[in-house]
Amino acid sequence: MRYAVIPAAGLGRRFGGKKQFFEINGVPVIEYTLRVFEKSELVHGIVLVLPAKDLEFGEKLKEKFKKIKYVVPGGEERQSSVFKGLKAIENEGVDEVLIHDGVRPLVSQSLVRELVVALSDYEVDGVIPGLKPRDTVKVVGAPLERGDFFVERTLDRDKLVLVQTPQVFMYEVILKCHERAVGEDFWATDDSALLERYGYSVVTIPGEPFNIKITTKEDVKLAEFFLSYSANSL
Numbered sequence: 001m002r003y004a005v006i007p008a009a010g011l012g013r014r015f016g017g018k019k020q021f022f023e024i025n026g027v028p029v030i031e032y033t034l035r036v037f038e039k040s041e042l043v044h045g046i047v048l049v050l051p052a053k054d055l056e057f058g059e060k061l062k063e064k065f066k067k068i069k070y071v072v073p074g075g076e077e078r079q080s081s082v083f084k085g086l087k088a089i090e091n092e093g094v095d096e097v098l099i100h101d102g103v104r105p106l107v108s109q110s111l112v113r114e115l116v117v118a119l120s121d122y123e124v125d126g127v128i129p130g131l132k133p134r135d136t137v138k139v140v141g142a143p144l145e146r147g148d149f150f151v152e153r154t155l156d157r158d159k160l161v162l163v164q165t166p167q168v169f170m171y172e173v174i175l176k177c178h179e180r181a182v183g184e185d186f187w188a189t190d191d192s193a194l195l196e197r198y199g200y201s202v203v204t205i206p207g208e209p210f211n212i213k214i215t216t217k218e219d220v221k222l223a224e225f226f227l228s229y230s231a232n233s234l
């Protein structure tokens with residue numbers, strides 16, 4: 001059995017508000033995201049993680065998205081929200097879990113499928129989507145007064161990947177990694193970093209350029225444009 005855990009409990013500080021509820025063409029961002037997992041025959045249940053104050057909204061979403069089995073309150077950090085989502089399905093007999101940012105509404109059915117297939121083909125513990133950087137990437141030093149930086153060095157971009165979600169994992173492995181990370185007070189910006197830390201295998205496959213994370217207000221314009229060409233807007 002395969003579940004999707006959708007962390008959507010952030011406060012959207014860089015956006016200026018809870019962007020998961022921001023409406024694009026009259027539909028909240030989180031609904032575009034949920035549509036993809038609701039429609040996917042590869043997903044058997046969904047755990048939606050929301051800010052504690054918005055659980056009622058989550059309960060209403062259950063009427064529209066029948067695969068939502070749990071709506072749980074998030075934590076302070078993305079990582080703690082995901083952990084709470086994972087814990088909610090501890091007794092569901094889940095084998096694999098897709099973890100996907102609620103604010104990436106442009107994820108495609110084909111990416112979900114490719115991740116799931118790769119997890120089984122490679123027989124690894126996790127598979128994540130990533131894009132090769134197209135630009136040159138620099139390491140910078142201390143910030144200057146105006147927010148600019150001195151450049152320190154250039155990275156070998158052939159060894160770099162810009163990582164997206166969904167990330168798919170063997171459920172028992174990712175749950176164990178989250179438990180260990182909490183115990184060690186180790187915090188990461190994505191879930192696969194926990195597998196790397198504890199020596200589990202992770203493979204990256206090509207992500208999708210349109211699969212953007214809505215982080216700031218500028219991203220809404222991009223999302224509007226991409227959604228007008230996407231199956232998610234149907």
Ligand SMILES: Nc1ccn([C@@H]2O[C@H](COP(=O)(O)OP(=O)(O)OP(=O)(O)O)[C@@H](O)[C@H]2O)c(=O)n1
Pocket residue numbers: 006007008009010011012013014015019020049074075076077078079081082101102103104213214215
């Ligand atoms: N405590 C948190 C923080 C983030 N997220 C979720 O993780 C995803 C990616 O996080 P991000 O883009 O950083 O969202 P915010 O935390 O809301 O934004 P910011 O960092 O600007 O406050 C989002 O779907 C967000 O809702 C979460 O579930 N719980």
Ligand SMILES: C[C@](O)(CO)[C@H](O)COP(=O)(O)O
Pocket residue numbers: 078101163164165189190191213215
């Ligand atoms: C998980 C993630 O989307 C992968 O790129 C990203 O790390 C989330 O980062 P954020 O700082 O929570 O926006």
